[in-house]
Amino acid sequence: MNLIHRFFNQTRKPEGVLGKLMLRGMNSGHAKLADWGMSHLPAQSVSRAVDLGCGAGRNAGELLKRYPAAHVTAIDYSALSVEAARAYNHEMIDAGRCTVAQGDVSELPFPDAQFDLATAFETVYLWPGLEHCFAEAFRVLKPGGLFLICNESDGTDAASKKFEAIIDGMKCYTAAELEAALRKAGFSEVRADHHGKKPWITVLAK
16 A cells, blocks of 8 residues: 555544644645535524534534534544544533544444434545444434535545545445435435535535
């Protein structure tokens, strides 16, 4: 495996020196995409939110700003990501408004019906068994809860195909594929939006 291959495979589970380099650019590199995705969230009361696959923690921090009365839980499969997300959100953690923990989306460490909102930014490409993981997100959401997915790739652009070849186990899904998997997982209302100029997609499920 050459260096480029090894570096981009750090998106799966950042570890070691290359993982730290990947995480260093993650917050700024995905900020515009994440903000565009969050703009699709309707105005509603949120008391508990969870960010699935939180990476370096910036998006959990933005959720804390967007919902100033909410508690936000952030989880990631990578211990290095958890460390970075805790450092990024340390003030909110100290204030009791944020928790960052290591966890697996295929077996979320939460009881049923815990959250009003779940988010997944630039992460479902790598989830093991998409429908099962979506069913886990459905399980931990309260009745009427929302699940926001935001991806840089719409599953058809040339760049996504290139990264699929480089990153082990990566699958870039179309909006239609995501919608079908969400409905099979139990979500009854699903709405997708495609960016006007970029291959970005946001999918909001209830």
